[in-house]
Amino acid sequence: MREVIIYTDGACSGNPGPGGWAAVLLSGPHRKELSGFDPHTTNNRMELQAAIEALRALKYPCKVKLYSDSAYLINAFRQNWLATWQRNGWVNSKKEPVENQDLWQALLEAARPHQVEWLKVQGHADNVENNRCDELARAAIAAGTKG
Numbered sequence: 102m103r104e105v106i107i108y109t110d111g112a113c114s115g116n117p118g119p120g121g122w123a124a125v126l127l128s129g130p131h132r133k134e135l136s137g138f139d140p141h142t143t144n145n146r147m148e149l150q151a152a153i154e155a156l157r158a159l160k161y162p163c164k165v166k167l168y169s170d171s172a173y174l175i176n177a178f179r180q181n182w183l184a185t186w187q188r189n190g191w192v193n194s195k196k197e198p199v200e201n202q203d204l205w206q207a208l209l210e211a212a213r214p215h216q217v218e219w220l221k222v223q224g225h226a227d228n229v230e231n232n233r234c235d236e237l238a239r240a241a242i243a244a245g246t247k248g
Contacts (some may be wrong), residue, residue, distance in 0.1 A: 102216065103128060104135065105244040106221025107155045107167045109174075110224075110234035120147040121241030124155035133158065138245030139214050147238065148174050149204040156211035165217045170224030170231055176225040178219040 120142035126133040135154055138203040139147065148171035155167070169175055177183050181187040183205065186192070191199045199205065222231050 103158060103161055104161045105152040105163045105165050107152075108166055108222070108228075108230040108234050109148070109151035109153050109155055109167065109169045109171075110231060110238050111144055111149070111171065112235065112238035112242060113142060113147055114246070115145040117141055117143045119242050119246050120144065121238040121245065122147040122151035122154065123237030123241065124151050124158070125230050125233055125237075126155060126158060127230070128163075129153060134233070134237060138241045142246065145171070145173050146201055146204060149201060149208055151234070151238070153204065153208050153211045155218070156208070158214065162214040163216070165215050165219055166220055168222045168231065170222050170227075171241045172221065175219050175221040177205070178217075179221075 108125045111120065118141070120139045121136060123136040126202045129221060135158060137150065137154065148169060152167060152169065186199045191202050193199050222228050224231060225235065
């Protein structure tokens with residue numbers, strides 16, 4: 102199975118507001134950068150969209166280490182929130198519908214063919230690839246709001 106390292110990030114100008122997402126995919130000597138824009142969204146939605154788009158970009162089932170500075174994204178997998186939400190019919194502990202259910206379901210679908218390890222990285226620190234994702238996500242917002 103091919104091994105891929107993915108870094109993702111989302112950004113929002115206002116929350117909600119215009120948003121951007123970005124991902125850096127690394128595999129051996131190969132590097133791919135992805136980014137996109139949404140005119141009206143939230144930071145959490147952009148964090149999820151970044152992971153979805155990165156996993157969808159993989160052409161084959163891969164062993165993935167996915168790094169994000171989003172506790173919302175990483176904890177959903179590492180603390181089994183997703184399994185609980187699914188078991189409870191997409192209702193959270195407050196008996197309310199889970200926010201961003203559409204993106205959580207898309208993320209589960211995108212992750213299904215892969216072996217994904219979900220890893221937390223400190224945001225806005227010394228991680229070069231996380232900082233690059235932040236830069237790309239913010240550039241996507243700037244480009245999207247100009248055009």
